[in-house]
Amino acid sequence: PDVFFPVARAHSLLVRRRAGLVRNRRGLAQASPFRMMCFFAVMYGIFGAVFLAVTPIRMLGAALSVAIGCVFLLMVVVTDYLDLLVNPREQLVLGAHPHDDRSILLAKLWVVGRSLAILFALLSLPPLAVVVVRDGFLSGAAYLAGSAAAALTACTAGLYVGVAVIALFG
Numbered sequence: 001p002d003v004f005f006p007v008a009r010a011h012s013l014l015v016r017r018r019a020g021l022v023r024n025r026r027g028l029a030q031a032s033p034f035r036m037m038c039f040f041a042v043m044y045g046i047f048g049a050v051f052l053a054v055t056p057i058r059m060l061g062a063a064l065s066v067a068i069g070c071v072f073l074l075m076v077v078v079t080d081y082l083d084l085l086v087n088p089r090e091q092l093v094l095g096a097h098p099h100d101d102r103s104i105l106l107a108k109l110w111v112v113g114r115s116l117a118i119l120f121a122l123l124s125l126p127p128l129a130v131v132v133v134r135d136g137f138l139s140g141a142a143y144l145a146g147s148a149a150a151a152l153t154a155c156t157a158g159l160y161v162g163v164a165v166i167a168l169f170g
Contacts, residue, residue: 008107034115037076041122044072049126053134062131066147069123070154073116077158081112086163120151 048065055061124147132140 004103008110012111041119045123045126049130052127052130065127066150070150074154074158077155078162082162
C-alpha cells in the first residue's frame with residue numbers, strides 16, 4: 001500500500017494530463033477523450049441492443065452484441081491504453097525512489113481497469129435491458145456474466161496482442 005497508492009495516483013495524473021492535451025478545441029471535440037470513448041461505448045451498446053432486439057434467434061443476437069462490445073474494448077486497449085501498460089520508461093517519471101515492479105503493474109492495471117469497467121458498463125447496459133425485458137432477470141444475469149467474462153478476455157487479449165506487437169516491431 002505504501003507504494004501502490006502513490007503510483008496509482010501518478011498514473012491517474014498521467015492519464016488525465018494526456019486527456020487534457022486536446023481540451024482546447026470547440027464544440028464536440030471539446031470533450032475529453034474518455035468522454036468521447038464513453039459516448040461511443042453507449043452507441044456500440046445501442047447497436048448491440050438493436051441486434052439483440054431484431055434477430056429472431058436470441059442466442060445469435062446475444063453473441064453479436066457481446067462481439068461488438070469485445071471488439072470495442074479490444075480496440076480501446078490496443079489503441080489507447082497500451083502505452084500506459086507496457087512503457088518501461090515511465091518508471092523514471094514516477095519518482096526518485098525505486099518502486100517494485102509488482103506495485104507498478106498493479107497501479108497500471110488499477111487505472112486502466114477502472115476505465116475499462118466504466119466502458120464495459122456503458123456497453124452492456126442497453127443490451128442487458130433488452131434481455132431483461134424479453135427474457136427475465138435470470139437470463140439477464142446469465143447475459144451479464146457471459147459478457148463480463150468475454151470483456152475480461154478481450155481486454156487481456158488486447159494487452160497480449162499489444163505486447164506481442166511491441167516485442168516484434170519495437
